[in-house]
Amino acid sequence: MKRALALAVAALLSSPAIAATDPRTVPTQLPPAWQAKTRELFKQAIEIPSVHHRGQTQKVAELLAGQFRAAGIPEADIHMMPYEALPGDNTTALIVRWRSPHPTKKPMLVLGHMDVVEAKREDWKYDPFVFREEGGYFYGRGASDMKNGDVATTMAAVKLMSQGFKPSRDIIFFYSGDEETNGRGATLGSTQWRNLTDAEFGLNADGGGASYDRNFRPLGFGISMAEKTFQTYFFTTHNPGGHSSRPRPENAIYELADALKALQAHRFTPMQNDITRGYFEERSRQEGNSPLGQAIRRWLANPNDGQAADEIEANPLEVGLTRTRCVATMLKGGHADNALPQSATATVNCRIFPGVQPKDVQAELQALAGPKVEVTPDPSYIGVPTPASPPRPDVINAVKAAALRFHGKDMHVFPVMSTGASDGSFFRAQGIPVYDVDGSWGISPDDERAHGLDERIPVRAMYDDVLHWEMIFKALAG
Amino acid sequence: MFEHIVDIPTVIGRHHVPEEAQFVADQFKAAGFPEADIHVVPYHTGSATTGDDDTAALIVRWRAAGTPKAKPMLLMGHMDVVEAKPEDWSATDPFKMVEKDGYYYGRGTIDMKDGIVAITRAMIDLKAAGFKPKRDIVVLFTGDEETNGIGAKKGASEWLDLLGHPEFGLNADGGGGSINPDRSPAGFTMQTAEKTFAGYTLTVRNRGGHSSKPRKDNAIYSLAHAIDKIEAYRFQPQLNETTRAYFSGREKLEKGPLGDAMRRWLANPNDGEAADFIEASESEVGLTRTRCVPTRLFAGHADNALPQLATAMINCRIFPGVDPNAVKAELERVVADPEVKVTRNDDYVASLASPLRPDVTAAYTKAVHALHPNQPVFPEMSTGASDARPFRVAGIPVYGTNGGWTVTPIDNRAHGKDERLPVESLYDNVVHWEMMLRDLAG
Numbered sequence: 001m002k003r004a005l006a007l008a009v010a011a012l013l014s015s016p017a018i019a020a021t022d023p024r025t026v027p028t029q030l031p032p033a034w035q036a037k038t039r040e041l042f043k044q045a046i047e048i049p050s051v052h053h054r055g056q057t058q059k060v061a062e063l064l065a066g067q068f069r070a071a072g073i074p075e076a077d078i079h080m081m082p083y084e085a086l087p088g089d090n091t092t093a094l095i096v097r098w099r100s101p102h103p104t105k106k107p108m109l110v111l112g113h114m115d116v117v118e119a120k121r122e123d124w125k126y127d128p129f130v131f132r133e134e135g136g137y138f139y140g141r142g143a144s145d146m147k148n149g150d151v152a153t154t155m156a157a158v159k160l161m162s163q164g165f166k167p168s169r170d171i172i173f174f175y176s177g178d179e180e181t182n183g184r185g186a187t188l189g190s191t192q193w194r195n196l197t198d199a200e201f202g203l204n205a206d207g208g209g210a211s212y213d214r215n216f217r218p219l220g221f222g223i224s225m226a227e228k229t230f231q232t233y234f235f236t237t238h239n240p241g242g243h244s245s246r247p248r249p250e251n252a253i254y255e256l257a258d259a260l261k262a263l264q265a266h267r268f269t270p271m272q273n274d275i276t277r278g279y280f281e282e283r284s285r286q287e288g289n290s291p292l293g294q295a296i297r298r299w300l301a302n303p304n305d306g307q308a309a310d311e312i313e314a315n316p317l318e319v320g321l322t323r324t325r326c327v328a329t330m331l332k333g334g335h336a337d338n339a340l341p342q343s344a345t346a347t348v349n350c351r352i353f354p355g356v357q358p359k360d361v362q363a364e365l366q367a368l369a370g371p372k373v374e375v376t377p378d379p380s381y382i383g384v385p386t387p388a389s390p391p392r393p394d395v396i397n398a399v400k401a402a403a404l405r406f407h408g409k410d411m412h413v414f415p416v417m418s419t420g421a422s423d424g425s426f427f428r429a430q431g432i433p434v435y436d437v438d439g440s441w442g443i444s445p446d447d448e449r450a451h452g453l454d455e456r457i458p459v460r461a462m463y464d465d466v467l468h469w470e471m472i473f474k475a476l477a478g
Numbered sequence: 479m480f481e482h483i484v485d486i487p488t489v490i491g492r493h494h495v496p497e498e499a500q501f502v503a504d505q506f507k508a509a510g511f512p513e514a515d516i517h518v519v520p521y522h523t524g525s526a527t528t529g530d531d532d533t534a535a536l537i538v539r540w541r542a543a544g545t546p547k548a549k550p551m552l553l554m555g556h557m558d559v560v561e562a563k564p565e566d567w568s569a570t571d572p573f574k575m576v577e578k579d580g581y582y583y584g585r586g587t588i589d590m591k592d593g594i595v596a597i598t599r600a601m602i603d604l605k606a607a608g609f610k611p612k613r614d615i616v617v618l619f620t621g622d623e624e625t626n627g628i629g630a631k632k633g634a635s636e637w638l639d640l641l642g643h644p645e646f647g648l649n650a651d652g653g654g655g656s657i658n659p660d661r662s663p664a665g666f667t668m669q670t671a672e673k674t675f676a677g678y679t680l681t682v683r684n685r686g687g688h689s690s691k692p693r694k695d696n697a698i699y700s701l702a703h704a705i706d707k708i709e710a711y712r713f714q715p716q717l718n719e720t721t722r723a724y725f726s727g728r729e730k731l732e733k734g735p736l737g738d739a740m741r742r743w744l745a746n747p748n749d750g751e752a753a754d755f756i757e758a759s760e761s762e763v764g765l766t767r768t769r770c771v772p773t774r775l776f777a778g779h780a781d782n783a784l785p786q787l788a789t790a791m792i793n794c795r796i797f798p799g800v801d802p803n804a805v806k807a808e809l810e811r812v813v814a815d816p817e818v819k820v821t822r823n824d825d826y827v828a829s830l831a832s833p834l835r836p837d838v839t840a841a842y843t844k845a846v847h848a849l850h851p852n853q854p855v856f857p858e859m860s861t862g863a864s865d866a867r868p869f870r871v872a873g874i875p876v877y878g879t880n881g882g883w884t885v886t887p888i889d890n891r892a893h894g895k896d897e898r899l900p901v902e903s904l905y906d907n908v909v910h911w912e913m914m915l916r917d918l919a920g
Contacts, residue, residue, distance in 0.1 A: 118779050123686075123786050180782070228690070232781045241566070241894035243589075244793040245673065245861035246763040247771040253790070254709045254772075260702040319691040327692035328699065329785055330778030335561045337527055337677050337773055337791050337823070338624065338863075339893035342566040346698070347781045349689040378781070419690035420782075451783035452686040 046140035091177030106200035107170035113179030145450035149205030156469035186423035207436025222416035224436035226388035230421035241342035270309030320419035389433035398475035439468025495621035523622035533621030543610035549645035550614035556623030589892035593650025600911035630865030652878015667858030669878025671831035675863030677823035686786035697788035715753030727856030764861030832875035841917035881910025
């Protein structure tokens with residue numbers, strides 16, 4: 001969910017394009033037999049509508065477990081972990097341990113999630129739960145968030161096992177079933193199920209990745225090492241209501257609309273940390289003398305230059321990286337067409353800059369919404385700010401080697417702060433550093449459709465991601 | 479009887495209207511009305527915005543003794559109520575009637591299970607007292623007035639034979655009286671016209687996306703701006719014969735600034751400022767013009783995704799004679815945003831006023847004055863829509879002649895929370911209907 005394609009991204013307006021190759025047309029390096037297996041597994045995974053409350057996530061878990069079983073993982077190391085996510089939403093996590101015959105290092109955790117965000121047939125051009133290949137893309141809900149990562153990590157392990165590869169440390173696969181809603185699985189995984197998941201560090205397939213701009217210039221490969229805190233708030237207004245034939249000046253919907261307009265206009269104070277400074281230093285090199293590059297340099301030189309920060313934040317490629325952001329995502333109001341509303345509620349989703357307490361954001365929202373609106377945090381998920389993970393040279397070097405192989409030397413690898421929150425935050429909070437290192441990629445911003453309409457991934461990005469994870473496993477557990 | 483039927487949650491989608499229809503039918507049967515003249519008629523109601531339900535109407539025909547002296551008279555009401563959620567109400571469960579401080583609390587206590595009980599009780603009591611009607615008295619209680627009005631449409635068309643092609647109708651879902659908090663009279667009204675009920679939807683679509691990357695274009699924010707414009711907008715003031723008669727009656731009761739404004743407006747219908755002043759009064763809301771108000775909001779599909787769709791239901795009460803399509807065009811001009819689409823939710827046509835009938839006016843006035851000698855009586859244009867509309871369109875005049883009363887404005891809670899009825903009002907209403915029936919069918 002809470003994943004944005006953590007693509008670092010760039011100015012579309014700077015220097016004229018040098019004729020570059022469309023990365024979607026470069027042939028994949030994955031052998032055809034493995035392409036077929038990957039495609040089939042991806043198709044099956046996408047076509048299971050593992051949306052919360054539909055009771056389908058278990059089927060994804062069985063699908064992935066079947067792959068590991070067939071590749072030779074003993075039954076005792078495959079754990080189906082049923083749990084209740086939201087009330088009435090019974091889901092499952094899958095934990096698979098690929099044992100090292102002679103471990104020389106502490107285990108390594110590979111994270112993913114099997115659930116997807118709701119997608120409605122009427123909103124999409126085609127059925128979101130029917131897998132489709134068209135124009136060099138795979139389409140379907142979960143194509144980029146993140147059944148691609150489930151398939152790539154599983155398929156890479158299956159492929160390595162078929163080649164007789166023996167890891168030098170246990171590799172533990174942890175696929176949760178409610179990342180998009182509650183993160184209950186990751187909470188359990190990082191605490192109660194720790195005997196099955198304890199590891200030196202974690203690699204999350206729900207983030208990372210490379211991107212290109214529309215002129216096919218490489219924009220970079222971001223490894224997410226920190227993430228904003230996810231917190232949803234409710235703006236609620238109450239009113240005695242009444243008959244709609246007799247409107248009154250005070251009206252729950254009007255009061256809510258005023259608060260939404262105030263929210264739309266509000267901007268939180270810009271902030272920086274070590275990870276975002278590292279990120280913007282890389283970006284300033286990429287941007288050169290473009291207006292964005294100049295704004296980044298001004299802001300790095302003077303973190304109090306709010307105007308520079310605003311200019312950066314306003315760029316579609318940098319949204320959310322300079323401060324806390326909150327946005328209205330849902331509305332519900334009224335109880336009958338012909339009655340004045342007795343209550344109206346807006347769901348306001350916030351991504352809070354690391355280190356800022358959610359209760360302080362709540363106070364700021366309450367101040368802007370005014371006394372007629374009640375601002376409360378979503379009680380079903382209280383965000384906990386998490387520490388940034390310390391940079392690990394072995395992880396960074398493994399990613400650099402893979403990026404060089406699939407994208408060439410111009411694809412820079414650098415740290416990023418993720419604006420989405422993922423299962424990684426729960427493990428970070430419990431002392432396991434997590435790095436988002438998935439190898440899929442896309443054209444920015446056209447392919448950034450996670451949670452949105454007509455979600456997709458380039459066909460080659462899916463196939464090469466299997467090889468990417470194969471390299472990562474060999475490098476870190478070889 | 480009142481407690482029993484208030485406790486039945488006859489909200490659309492909950493499938494309880496047939497139970498209430500059967501209960502009321504059983505009361506008539508027990509009182510000796512012949513089974514052949516009591517019909518519980520099941521029917522289906524539904525629309526895209528209200529959902530569906532299997533509901534029912536109750537039709538009871540009390541035949542004239544001997545050769546009828548006139549065509550049948552129709553008594554109308556509806557058994558369904560608007561949704562009510564226990565968590566929105568202050569202290570009581572909307573579907574568990576409570577008597578407290580001289581009031582009955584519960585959903586439907588004023589809209590309009592009081593009328594169902596008053597008509598039923600009055601007929602049963604009259605029969606027990608040996609009253610023999612000189613014309614057929616036909617009851618039609620519908621089961622979806624608050625939503626789709628399909629029962630009334632059928633009543634005014636395919637059930638007309640069953641109803642005996644009535645000459646006119648008396649609707650318990652209209653009329654009634656008010657007293658001020660100081661107990662001084664605020665008037666009784668007989669409903670002869672009603673505004674046209676029409677629903678509209680504002681729809682904003684957007685490509686959506688991930689909520690961690692907000693964009694300037696956002697379906698919810700566009701909708702909020704459109705709602706804000708509707709909040710600020712006022713339609714052109716209008717007067718017709720019914721409202722002119724109503725305000726002529728009302729101004730005599732109002733000595734203060736409100737009365738002055740009524741007098742100014744009656745003298746000069748172009749005095750928009752006077753009309754605005756009247757419209758702003760809680761007791762006169764909706765009587766000077768078309769009014770539109772948002773009643774429901776829906777947007778978004780996940781808390782962590784930018785909304786792909788945001789909609790608002792706009793409920794309009796249109797001045798009689800104004801075409802609902804013209805109001806749609808006006809809303810489009812007000813919103814003035816190509817991102818915000820305005821569509822109609824129904825195909826209702828403009829409603830008509832019923833001509834005043836001296837016999838009905840006299841009977842109503844007499845019944846009111848018997849119980850409330852100080853209360854003036856005048857015709858009224860109802861701002862709410864009722865089952866009367868299809869009958870009026872079909873050429874059967876309908877008069878809202880209920881005899882209940884409330885304290886204005888504090889008891890104006892129909893469709894809202896903590897709906898309540900003064901205990902005394904319920905009993906007065908039974909006597910009121912008995913007098914009306916004796917006069918008009920005796």
